[in-house]
Amino acid sequence: MTERLGIAGLSRRFGGLVAVDAVDMEIVAGTVHGLIGPNGAGKTTLLNLVSGHLPASAGRIRLDGADITRWPAERRAAGGVCRTFQNLKLFRDMSALENVMIGLHGQTRCEIWQALLRTPAQRAEERAIVERARGALDAVGLANSLDLAAGTLPYGLQRLIEIARACVARPKLLLLDEPAAGLNGPERRRLVGLIRTLRADGMTIMLVEHHMDVVMATCDRITVLNYGKKLADGTPAEIRQHPEVIRAYLGAGVRPGSTPPGAPRAVVHAPA
Ligand SMILES: Nc1ncnc2c1ncn2[C@@H]1O[C@H](COP(=O)(O)OP(=O)(O)O)[C@@H](O)[C@H]1O
Ligand SMILES: [Mg+2]
Numbered sequence: 281m282t283e284r285l286g287i288a289g290l291s292r293r294f295g296g297l298v299a300v301d302a303v304d305m306e307i308v309a310g311t312v313h314g315l316i317g318p319n320g321a322g323k324t325t326l327l328n329l330v331s332g333h334l335p336a337s338a339g340r341i342r343l344d345g346a347d348i349t350r351w352p353a354e355r356r357a358a359g360g361v362c363r364t365f366q367n368l369k370l371f372r373d374m375s376a377l378e379n380v381m382i383g384l385h386g387q388t389r390c391e392i393w394q395a396l397l398r399t400p401a402q403r404a405e406e407r408a409i410v411e412r413a414r415g416a417l418d419a420v421g422l423a424n425s426l427d428l429a430a431g432t433l434p435y436g437l438q439r440l441i442e443i444a445r446a447c448v449a450r451p452k453l454l455l456l457d458e459p460a461a462g463l464n465g466p467e468r469r470r471l472v473g474l475i476r477t478l479r480a481d482g483m484t485i486m487l488v489e490h491h492m493d494v495v496m497a498t499c500d501r502i503t504v505l506n507y508g509k510k511l512a513d514g515t516p517a518e519i520r521q522h523p524e525v526i527r528a529y530l531g532a533g534v535r536p537g538s539t540p541p542g543a544p545r546a547v548v549h550a551p552a
Pocket of ligand 2: 323324325366
């Protein structure tokens with residue numbers, strides 16, 4: 281059991297609000313680790329701390345044993361920490377393929393055009409990048425949509441493009457922030473298949489998600505946050521039965537197809 285990500289006493293304050301409060305967490309390499317909890321629990325803030333998009337107020341973050349707490353986001357990305365965002369960040373007018381190529385290049389369209397003006401060796405590299413981006417889109421089932429403008433595709437497919445972009449550089453740790461938000465049943469099942477495939481390929485994934493069908497079908501372990509604090513940590517079976525988690529988030533007597541009363545947002549669907 282090799283630790284990929286280690287979080288110790290991690291906190292983040294916004295003024296008087298402690299959004300992430302002294303959280304300890306370990307993610308084992310090669311596993312899918314769920315992060316769940318009510319809206320405002322601090323899940324996105326915790327992902328931002330891990331990706332380096334926000335600095336920590338206190339605590340430590342380790343990646344493969346190295347202390348990355350003070351590393352800027354770009355260095356963490358280069359070190360293999362890639363992510364998607366709760367709100368889509370695709371370039372709507374660029375093709376699906378170009379959007380995924382960005383995951384291998386830099387951050388701007390300009391760099392792609394510069395790349396096209398380079399030497400033969402660099403052009404060969406460019407072709408390799410195109411092939412890898414194609415492969416990543418193929419892996420999410422979008423081989424037929426390479427040249428379509430991302431913004432013209434259905435929302436569910438846009439989310440898959442975003443995941444392909446985050447995965448194309450073969451990250452050590454993939455951070456997914458609510459990838460199933462806005463997806464319908466078949467799209468969620470496709471997402472589950474994709475997460476399982478990435479795990480089978482050896483990727484380590486931290487998954488923030490409200491859709492319990494996706495969480496329960498993919499996660500090896502789950503950490504529950506509530507008001508910034510870790511409420512529970514365990515296997516899906518343990519978390520499902522955890523009295524405090526049921527009270528704070530999942531709700532008791534949940535009926536399939538309903539959002540349970542008293543649960544700010546756990547979404548429970550009828551079994552597929
Ligand atoms: N940039 C910010 N400035 C001030 N408060 C923030 C900021 N980001 C998040 N928060 C607050 O931190 C808490 C946790 O937010 P967030 O991490 O987005 O929760 P979750 O993703 O679990 O819904 C919320 O109360 C939110 O309003
Ligand atoms: Mg969030």
